Amino acid sequence: MPKPLENEQLTFPILIGDIGGTNARFSILVDAYAEPKQFPNVHTADFTTIDEAIQVTVLDKTSIQPRSAILAIAGPINDDEIPLTNCDWVVRPKAMISDLGFSDVLVVNDFEAQALAIASPAEQYREPIGEHGETSLASRVVLGPGTGLGVAGLVHAQHMWFPVPGEGGHVDVGPRSERDYEIFPHLTPIEGRISAEQLLCGRGILNIYGAVCAASGIEPVYKDPAEVTTNALSGADPVAVETISLFSTYLGRVAGDMALIFMARGGVFLAGGISQKIIPALKRPEFRQAFEDKAPHSHLMKTIPTFVVTHPQAALSGLATYARTPGSFGLATDGRRWRG
């Protein structure tokens, strides 16, 4: 295992990469001031290894030779060989150092990168949900419904930001309203329980939709979550409308719980592929009502702002913020930073 290192500056130019199950996104930060140099998104399935993808899509396309790399990946980082959760790539920092010319490689969790991105989100890349004022310099939370449900806290302490990537997407969710009690029996528990991720991701939309159909005695017709959201947003199908209304309620409920856990007075941010596609639905009353419905702390909840993150490459922007100012972040690098 690598030796623990302090949060010291990585040497520029820095390659930053956000490696998802389906897509990988790369850019290069030449120095602390320049805008990142972007490269086209890559389908992970098009390359056998991450090293090949970096070589072909980045290194062969520029004369800038990055000296360091910061990569955000979906999956646990606890060895020198890091398999990705939803694709065949294995990240091997030592091989990247010997074969691709890096002297320093840092690997972080994808939701940690999302958390870094909400430390100072530009106004044009966040859409407020509800009328609840500005962010303050205080702890924050990010929840990202996408292929799964990622959750991370960003704790503000000692004039620094501490990202806290956990497994918050796997907390229990239970029925609360009368309609919930009709619908929940039609959800399929995993080992006896319904977790937030079973409801709040692409597959989760279909799970809620299937349960609403079953509770209403209707035959389901949609196979893709995007069909449900499209028909909900247009108002064309009342079952789809109810599904997304419940999705918004459950997302508000879980987001509110996370805000309570982290005392996130600085705001709750909704990232992931789905949030920005359903902004009009999240602006309806259900999300905020469920978010604030946290007696005895409803008054506190009303003061916490909520936003959808609309940055097209939020994780990369978080990594860039960290790369420029690592001293502002208490990012744990032990066992996750390799040097040549």
Ligand SMILES: Nc1ncnc2c1ncn2[C@@H]1O[C@H](COP(=O)(O)OP(=O)(O)OP(=O)(O)O)[C@@H](O)[C@H]1O
């Ligand atoms: N318009 C939509 N409405 C609802 N769900 C959608 C819509 N478009 C995509 N999805 C769902 O969002 C999920 C993909 O989410 P996302 O784009 O966040 O991917 P990801 O998990 O970040 O993976 P990667 O990092 O590889 O892109 C899939 O389950 C997909 O079905």
